[in-house]
Amino acid sequence: MFASTDSAQTTLEGPLSCELSHEIYQGLSRNHNFLTVHSYHHHVYEPRPLRPGANDSSVATAAVHPTSRAPTLEAHPRKKLKLSESINMIGSSTSLSPDRKVSVRTSTASTSSSASPSQQSPRRADEKSTLPGSLPKASPAHGASASPLLSATKSQKIITTHKKAASQPGPSRLPPRKAPKETLNPRMLPKAPSSHATRTAILKKLHSVIVTNNQKLSRSKDHPRASLVLTPDELITMALDDEEAVAKSDPELYSNIIKLRIVKLSKMSEEAWAEEVMKHLNSRYYHVPVSSKTTLDTTRAIETGLTREQEIAVLQNLITPLNGLEEYGYVTKAPTEAEIEAAKQGVADSKGWEKCDRCASRFQVFPGRRDDGILTTGGQCVYHPNRPITPPRKRTDSYTGSSESYFPCCGESIGASVGCTKAAHHVFKISEPKRLASILQFETTPAQPEKGPLGPVCFDCEMGFTTQGLELIRLTAVSWPEGRELLDILVRPMGEILDLNSRFSGVFPEHFANAIPYDSRPVSPAAAGTAENEGHHPGPMLVVDSPAAARSLLFGFLQPETPLIGHAIDNDLNVCRIIHPTIIDTVILYPAPRGGLPSRMSLKTLTRKYLSREIQTGGDKGHDSKEDAIATGDLVRRLIADSWRSHKQYGWQFEGDRLVAPPDKDDFTRSRHGQCMVKEGC
Known part of the structure; x- marks a missing residue:
């Protein structure tokens, strides 16, 4: 044929x-x-x-x-x-x-x-x-x-x-790899943390989330990421590796931790997923660093159209009045000696019993250690790292009942789980001013006539848990509006460290181990601030021996009339034991939608919403207090621009660097948020 x-x-x-x-x-x-x-x-x-x-x-x-x-x-x-x-x-x-x-x-x-x-x-x-x-x-x-x-x-x-x-392999910057042939069947372990059926169900859910993230990455137009798109076999292997790692490391909390992992992956951005894939590939095949890029602009400058002196002049209209804020934690006067003695007596009578700030358990704490060397009782602390969230009410709630509140860290409803994270110690936090003063007394910002007027300062603090409660472990101050570093130091707390709270503070034990004493610093803080700060703590940090020493250094940049800018600044002032009469707090300038205090919007939310900037992206590396201080200052600058437009519309003008009101200034009032308002509305 x-x-x-x-x-x-x-x-x-x-x-x-x-x-x-x-x-x-x-x-x-x-x-x-x-x-x-x-x-x-x-x-x-x-x-x-x-x-x-x-x-x-x-x-x-x-x-x-x-x-x-x-x-x-x-x-x-x-x-x-x-x-x-x-x-x-x-x-x-x-x-x-x-x-x-x-x-x-x-x-x-x-x-x-x-x-x-x-x-x-x-x-x-x-x-x-x-x-x-x-x-x-x-x-x-x-x-x-x-x-x-x-x-x-x-x-x-x-x-x-x-x-x-x-x-043929697609565009790739990574060497070829070959995943083993496996199925979605949990790997055999000497001691399984749960039944085979439970592990299989969790594994399938984990694999489904991994596949979804992989599909998003495959649609990405970012050319270098093409090498990070996984094959079906690699997706199965990654899911098996993740499930096996949790099952081996924490069998007691297996269910909670793996659910937390699934929730985290489901909310992961494309950049974070690319880094996650690279970690997996490095653990199996090779060691190739992959740089991620942020989707939001982190360096966008705020343009107010004003000079530095003019911005400072408008800033005076944004100063937060402290009268009436004492009930929300703002300390306006130092506790008396009698109040301090009463607080000390109460601590002695309690014999060290405290309530855990994370799991609400009762435990004892022993500053200076007990005779047998332990710091706390109660064993490990098992808790949820995030606060519960209540879903918004729906029309069908009247028929089906309201939606249950749940923990965003693991997706568990309230009461369904004791926690998804564990720590070595229970911890506690002190809020009462008199008890705070019993450990270190509050001090008002002193006047320094020889220095003359000093420029506004933005500052942010990081805290860790010790046997004395929540203490200062890092303090950062930058100039405003330039954002130049003035002070960035580690602080040795007064009590023994229970938990550095690294997932929030960004401070780890190695930072203290490698720190250089402040008195032997190679350069001044002002000179160090001119260098480019890449990442979290690029080099050894400076350290001081006590919160009192850190407070004294901060006072060197302040006068009583110097505007001190912060986000939820009452927490930072209280941990430093500072009473400052001239503060600007962004939680008050940008009140929460449901009536302001005591509700507060997070700095990360405000920065994303009003500056189109992403901060606090370090994940387990924690926050960077310098980044937070600069973001807080930029939020204020954005409001300066809005405030000046409002002032200008109603006849305000500058004479040199001084802001001058219009002739009918009696028709103007200032709102609590610092906005210039007219009687009939603005």
């Missing part, structure tokens, strides 16, 4: 050849959109067994090695054979892939053709032998009947080219 123009002539004899050629053509027509109806005629022969010991020419195929012999055939019943059966009977290897792309190979060439394209030997363009996986060329002598086969051959070449292109 077939005749090749190559040196190796190939023919198919008998009904088998006819049916084979017809089946191949029909398969190509169905799968490659050959919509044109061709005139392809064939005769129907009665099937008959081939002669035992038939020579090569009777069952010859399109082969690379013409001398290969085909096995003999057994007699077969009088019915039409399937294509795969026919090919197997004549000794050729024919396979139909799931997408029905036809590939015809000889038994001799099957081994070489099944290898990957990179393992196959290259062929010259003028080589005459037929390539494995292609069809023999039709002879021109067949006239019209050759046309469909020529088209089929051309289409098959296109398919082969497409297959080769698909098998």
Whole structure:
């Protein structure tokens, strides 16, 4: 039936050849959109067994090695054979892939053709032998009947080219890798943390979230990330690795921790997922750093249209009045000696019993350590690191009941779990001013006439838990509006450290271990502030011996009338034991939607909403107090620009660097948020 123009002539004899050629053509027509109806005629022969010991020419195929012999055939019943059966009977290897792309190979060439394209030997363009996986060329002598086969051959070449292109690795900056073949079946462990059914259900959910993140990354237009798109096998391996790691490390809290992991992955940004994938690949294959880029601009400058002196002049209208804020934690006067003595007596009578700030358990704390060397009782602290969230009310709640509050860290509802995180110690926090003063007395910012007026300062503090409660461990101050670093120091607390609260503070034990004493600093803080600060603590930090020493250093940049800017500044002032009469607090300038204090919007939320900037992205590395201080100052600058536009609209103007009110200034009042308002509305 077939005749090749190559040196190796190939023919198919008998009904088998006819049916084979017809089946191949029909398969190509169905799968490659050959919509044109061709005139392809064939005769129907009665099937008959081939002669035992038939020579090569009777069952010859399109082969690379013409001398290969085909096995003999057994007699077969009088019915039409399937294509795969026919090919197997004549000794050729024919396979139909799931997408029905036809590939015809000889038994001799099957081994070489099944290898990957990179393992196959290259062929010259003028080589005459037929390539494995292609069809023999039709002879021109067949006239019209050759046309469909020529088209089929051309289409098959296109398919082969497409297959080769698909098998080639995409744009990648990573070496090739090969994941093991595994299934979504939890790995065997000597001591399983839960039943096999529970682990399987959790594993499938974890795998589903990983697949979703992988799909998002595959649609990314970021070229370097193409190498981080995982194959199906790699996705299964990653899920198994994650589940196994949690099962081995924390079998007691397995369920809570793995659920926390799933929630975290489901909310993960594309940049964070790329880093997560790189960590997994580095743990299995290689060590290649991958840089991530933030989606939001972190360096966008705030333009007010004013000079520095003019901004400071407008800033005076944003000063937060402290009268009436004492009930929200703002300390306006130092506790008396009698109050301090009463607080000390209460602590002595309680014999060190406190309430854990994280899990609400009762425990004892022993400043200076107990005789046996322990700091606290009660064992490990098991808690939820995030506060519960109550979903917004829906119309259907009146019929189905309101939605349950849940913990965003692990997705568990209140009461369903004791916690998803554990710590070595229980911890506590002190809020009463008199008890705070019993540890370190409050001090009012002293006047320094010899220094003259000092510029506004933004500051932020980081705290850690000790046997004395929540103490200052890092203090950062920057100038306003420039954002130049004035002070950035570690602070050794007065009590023994229970928990540095690193996931929020960003301070780790190694920072204290590598710190340089402030008195032996190589450069001044002001000079250090001119250098580029890349990441969290790029080098050894300076450290002082006590919160009182840190407070004295901060006082060096302040006068009583110096505006001191912060976010929830009462917490920072109280941990430093400072009473400052001139403060600007962004939680009051930007009140929470539900009526302001005591509700407060987080600094991260305000920065994203009003500055289009992402901060506190370090994850487990914690916050950076310098980054937070600069963001707080920029929020104030944004409000300065809005406030000046309002002032200017109603006739305010600058005379030099002094803001001058219009003649009818009695018609103006200042709102609590510092905005210039008119009686009839602004």
